[in-house]
Ligand SMILES: [Fe+2]
């Protein structure tokens with residue numbers, strides 16, 4: 574598919590400054606869903622969000638979209654074993670944003686992408702179009718990774734992925750600005 578090749582060329586170009594810092598390699602140490610590492614998950618979310626930005630009839634700030642997506646789960650601990658005072662699902666966007674601020678010069682949009690990507694689990698909705706795309710892409714990739722982890726038996730149910738994504742989109746698109 575031509576569009577996927579185009580997406581990958583653009584992704585390589587936009588992601589290089591972040592990936593070349595080496596900081597993101599820390600995510601290879603941590604599992605996200607199943608065998609998928611936080612690093613693989615973040616790349617998948619960034620590529621999915623970039624793909625959506627190419628096919629949707631809106632203008633997106635693609636550089637910030639990719640950077641924010643790559644850093645959305647930059648919390649840097651194993652959430653399966655580390656015990657936090659607050660639940661990981663609710664708290665990790667704040668930790669990821671703090672880490673991203675420390676290691677990268679993040680913009681307002683990138684910060685919003687990171688902080689709001691768990692909406693609607695966390696109650697404040699995404700503020701920018703780019704944040705909405707990452708919120709949707711994150712759910713799509715997470716569901717896909719969980720299904721892969723659950724194995725072939727559930728593969729038939731993979732059709733729920735577009736449905737879940739559509740629902741997430743409708744919820745997340747409400748505050749579109
Ligand atoms: Fe997350």
Ligand SMILES: [Fe+2]
Nearest residue numbers: 614645646711
């Ligand atoms: Fe994520």
